[in-house]
Amino acid sequence: MTLSLSPRLRIYTALAATALIGALAFGRPDLAVLATPFVVFLGVAFVGAPLELDGRLELERERVLEGENVRATITVQNRGAPARVEVRPPELERSRTRASPIEWWQPAGEDHAATFELAIERWGLLTVGPVAVRAHDRLAAFTLEGALGGARELRAYPRVDRLQRLVAPLRNRPVLGSQVSRERGEGIEFADLRPLLPGDRVRSINWRASARRGVPYVNVQHPEHSADVVLFLDTFAEAERAEPGTLDAAVHAAAALASTYLTRRDRVALVSFGGVVSWLAGSPGTRQLYRIVDALLASHVKPTFRWTDITHVPGHLLPARAVVLALSPLLDERGIGALLDLRARGYDLIVIEISPLALGDAGSRGLPLRLWRLQREALRARFERLGVPVARWEPPHTDFDLVIEEVIAYRRHARAIPRV
Amino acid sequence: MAAGLGVAAGLDADGRATVLAGAGAAILLLGLGLSTRRSAAIPVAVLLLGALHLIPDGGRSIDTVIYGSGLLLSAELAYWSIDEHGRRPVEPGVFSPRLLAIVAVVVAGIPASLMVYLAAGVDISRSAASTAAGAAAIVACLTLLAAMARGRFRRD
Numbered sequence: 001m002t003l004s005l006s007p008r009l010r011i012y013t014a015l016a017a018t019a020l021i022g023a024l025a026f027g028r029p030d031l032a033v034l035a036t037p038f039v040v041f042l043g044v045a046f047v048g049a050p051l052e053l054d055g056r057l058e059l060e061r062e063r064v065l066e067g068e069n070v071r072a073t074i075t076v077q078n079r080g081a082p083a084r085v086e087v088r089p090p091e092l093e094r095s096r097t098r099a100s101p102i103e104w105w106q107p108a109g110e111d112h113a114a115t116f117e118l119a120i121e122r123w124g125l126l127t128v129g130p131v132a133v134r135a136h137d138r139l140a141a142f143t144l145e146g147a148l149g150g151a152r153e154l155r156a157y158p159r160v161d162r163l164q165r166l167v168a169p170l171r172n173r174p175v176l177g178s179q180v181s182r183e184r185g186e187g188i189e190f191a192d193l194r195p196l197l198p199g200d201r202v203r204s205i206n207w208r209a210s211a212r213r214g215v216p217y218v219n220v221q222h223p224e225h226s227a228d229v230v231l232f233l234d235t236f237a238e239a240e241r242a243e244p245g246t247l248d249a250a251v252h253a254a255a256a257l258a259s260t261y262l263t264r265r266d267r268v269a270l271v272s273f274g275g276v277v278s279w280l281a282g283s284p285g286t287r288q289l290y291r292i293v294d295a296l297l298a299s300h301v302k303p304t305f306r307w308t309d310i311t312h313v314p315g316h317l318l319p320a321r322a323v324v325l326a327l328s329p330l331l332d333e334r335g336i337g338a339l340l341d342l343r344a345r346g347y348d349l350i351v352i353e354i355s356p357l358a359l360g361d362a363g364s365r366g367l368p369l370r371l372w373r374l375q376r377e378a379l380r381a382r383f384e385r386l387g388v389p390v391a392r393w394e395p396p397h398t399d400f401d402l403v404i405e406e407v408i409a410y411r412r413h414a415r416a417i418p419r420v
Numbered sequence: 421m422a423a424g425l426g427v428a429a430g431l432d433a434d435g436r437a438t439v440l441a442g443a444g445a446a447i448l449l450l451g452l453g454l455s456t457r458r459s460a461a462i463p464v465a466v467l468l469l470g471a472l473h474l475i476p477d478g479g480r481s482i483d484t485v486i487y488g489s490g491l492l493l494s495a496e497l498a499y500w501s502i503d504e505h506g507r508r509p510v511e512p513g514v515f516s517p518r519l520l521a522i523v524a525v526v527v528a529g530i531p532a533s534l535m536v537y538l539a540a541g542v543d544i545s546r547s548a549a550s551t552a553a554g555a556a557a558i559v560a561c562l563t564l565l566a567a568m569a570r571g572r573f574r575r576d
Contacts, residue, residue, distance in 0.1 A: 003573060008499050011463045017562055019470070024554040029540030030481065034470050034488040036536045037529025039561065041492055044525050046568035084514055103510040105517055138521040140503060142572065 001053065001133075001146030009045060009141055012038045045141035049108065052080030057090060057129045057149030066123045066159050074131045074149050075113045078106045083135040083144070089116045090129040090149070106135075122244070123158035123251060125297050127151045157293050161256040164401045166264070167408055169227040169323035170348045177226025178264040187221035194220055227266045228282055228319045231257055231292075232342075234328030234335035235274030235299055236308075239356030246329040246354040249395040251296045253327050253352065256400060258292045268292065269317050272299050273338055277312045282319070308334055310341045323348045329356050330379060343386050350407050351383055351390045421494040423447050425469050425487065442472045450498060457505050462498045466491050485533040493526045 019035035022028065053076055060071040072090050085106045089099040099116040106112050118128065130147035172181045180189045193209050196216035209217040231254045238247040258268050262284060269282030270292050280288075280295045318324070324347045326339050343349045357373070380390045389410040393403045425443070446468040453461025473487050500518065 005569065005573075006499075008459065008462075008495070009569075012495075013562070013565065015463060015466065017558070020558045020561070024551060024558065027546060028474065029537070030474050030484045032540065033484045033533050033537045034474070034491065036533040037489045037492040037526065039565075040529045040532045041496075041525050042565050043568070044521075044528070046565060046572060050572055082517065084518070103514055105511070105514045136518075138517050139525070140500070140518060 001144050001148075003051065004143050004145065006141050006143065009042060012042055016042065041139070045137075045139050048137070049081040051083050051135050051137055051142055051144040053077065053083070053085070053133060053135055053144060053148060054079055055131065055133065055148035057131055057152055059128060059152050059154060062153065063155045063157065064120050065157050066120060069117050069119055070154065071115050072118055072128055072152075073113050073115045074133075075111055076106065076133065076148065077111050078108055080108065081137050082107045083137060084140070085112065086134045087114050087148075088132040090118065090131045092118055092120075092126060092128050092154075120154070120156045122248065123156050123297065124300075126154040126156050128154050155294075155297060158251050158255045158296060160259045160289075160293065161252070161400070162263075163256050163260040163404055165404055165408060166257075166260055167323065167325070167350055167404060167411065169229070169321065171321040172225035172227050173267065173319070173321055175226050175267075177224055177266060179225055179227055179266070180222045181225040183223060183225075184220045185223035187223035189222040189224075190219060191222045192220045193217045226264070226284065227261070228322035229257070229261045229266050229268045230282070230318055230322045230324045231268065231270045232324050232326040232328075232339075233270065233272045233274075233296075233299060234326065234330075234332070234339075235272050235276075236332035236335045237274075237329065239329055239331065244395065246331075246356055247299065249354045249393070250327040250329075251299055252395075253354070253393070253400055254296055255293055257325060259289055262286065262289050269322070270295055271313055271317060272296075273308070273310075273313070273335065275306065275308070277308055279313060279317050281317060282322075308338075310338045310345075318342075318347065320346075321348075323350065326351045327354060328352070329354045330376065331356060336379065339383075339388075340386070343383075343388050349388045350411075351388055352403055352407070353380070353390050353392045355392050355394045357394070421490065421497060425473075425490050425494060428473075428483070428487065428490075439472050442468060446472070450494075454498060454501055457502050459499060459502050462495055462502075465498075466495050469494070482537065485530060485537050488533050489526045489529040492529060493522065496522045496526075 016035040016038040019031040019038075023031035023035070055074055055076045058073045058075070060073075064070045074087055074090070076085055076087065078085070083106055084103065086101055086103045088101045099118065102114045102116075104112055104114070120126070129149050129151040131149045133144075133146060133148045135144045136142070168179055170182070172179055172183070180187070184191050193206055194217065196205060196210075196218050200218045204218040206217050206219045233250055233254055235247065235250075238245045238250075240246065240248075244252075254270065258270070261268050265284055267282040267284045268288060270280040272278045272295070278295065278298070280291055283291070324342055326342075326349060328335050328339065328351060330336055330351070330353050339349065339351060380392075383390045389407050391403045391406045391410070393400060423443075446465045449461050449468070450465040453459065453465065470487075470491055473484065500522075
């Protein structure tokens with residue numbers, strides 16, 4: 001905390017000194033009489049207990065959902081002279097608060113608590129505090145300013161939307177799930193008829209077809225399997241003019257995809273691929289959703305020149321049958337290179353391009369922007385030639401469900417070749 | 421408050437019109453300072469009002485005892501007005517401690533000024549020794565204030 005002297009006290013000192021010297025020099029005692037109240041004021045201001053404050057900051061809870069409000073309470077303990085205390089709302093990185101500063105009069109030795117309602121507008125591991133405090137003594141002669149309460153960590157979880165439809169993988173894992181597999185076996189969905197073979201169950205005989213053909217035929221179904229899904233988050237770069245940026249959109253999309261796939265008993269893994277590579281091994285269940293959301297909180301763009309390629313990701317994270325859903329703004333060569341590498345390795349890759357153009361002046365006719373758009377078109381074409389769908393998402397103008405529909409439509413008509 | 425001081429200075433003076441014009445200038449300066457929130461105007465206005473009281477009179481007057489405290493009160497209220505500008509609504513009871521403290525200091529300044537006034541009435545012949553004693557008193561007073569201020573910073 002910093003203590004400062006009011007500038008007016010220096011002025012009063014100068015005025016009083018001038019008047020006293022004038023009184024002496026010109027033999028005018030009236031000048032000394034005029035100066036006396038100012039000298040008394042200075043004496044009173046300088047005598048007395050010093051200002052001393054202490055405080056602690058407490059949050060109503062440490063975990064909130066993006067868009068919710070949380071109460072922060074700063075308790076100020078006055079260990080010095082009585083003071084007029086002004087407390088500003090706690091600093092909250094990358095979020096705004098509508099709370100106003102609060103002022104009160106605090107007698108010596110007393111505690112006073114002030115509560116602020118903080119609007120959490122963005123997900124992430126947020127640091128709340130410290131709180132900026134300013135205190136004046138009775139005559140406002142001294143001002144004590146500084147930060148109180150320290151910093152508290154707040155985990156703001158992203159909003160998790162539920163998607164209407166999901167992209168089916170080209171191949172499923174042979175574990176019971178909710179997705180109708182392309183393979184044939186035992187299930188509910190009818191697939192085909194075939195002649196009875198030794199070992200077939202009697203109840204699978206299709207009597208109508210057998211009667212028509214004169215030999216026993218059995219029904220063959222598509223089994224319900226689960227899928228391996230890898231959410232690939234490109235965190236090399238992000239475009240951000242005003243919130244939300246491309247990373248915010250990617251995190252929301254990843255949370256929505258993870259939530260919806262996990263309700264279908266699929267196994268979902270997360271790879272955050274950027275300056276810092278982090279991952280979460282694939283697993284099914286609700287607990288995995290919490291793990292993924294927790295891991296997403298730590299997602300951030302760390303600018304680096306280090307070349308990171310796909311070999312930095314452990315092999316077991318990318319099962320051969322997995323569908324890799326890449327959420328990328330396609331801004332960094334390393335991220336693009338990793339995606340092309342994944343496709344070259346035969347993975348069932350889907351690129352969801354979080355368009356940075358949605359954040360900028362998309363209507364601009366400037367030559368550099370047109371060239372950049374052409375480059376991006378060429379990049380998309382390059383992916384599509386490799387059989388990789390690139391669905392452009394322009395948040396918040398486009399709904400993410402529409403992007404998924406676009407991918408499904410693409411895969412219906414231009415099927416990628418699965419890994420052999 | 422400043423207007424009252426200006427009028428008081430004008431009523432006592434021989435050249436009433438000139439003093440009232442000077443007081444008007446001081447009040448205008450103070451008003452401009454307050455409206456533009458420039459505290460630099462306050463000491464100038466205080467100096468002008470003080471000079472208007474002293475220059476035309478030329479002699480020792482009991483009014484000066486009240487006038488000095490009035491000047492301090494004007495200056496304090498003006499500074500406070502600038503301090504409060506743009507502040508949000510505050511909890512009740514925030515303003516009264518400062519107001520009471522200012523009034524208390526202003527009131528305490530009156531007997532102190534009276535003592536100085538009475539001391540000034542003591543007939544002491546002007547000599548080098550008395551001037552040196554006066555200068556030493558001024559230096560001691562300012563040194564004491566500076567030491568008290570430094571003490572506050574050292575404690576904090």
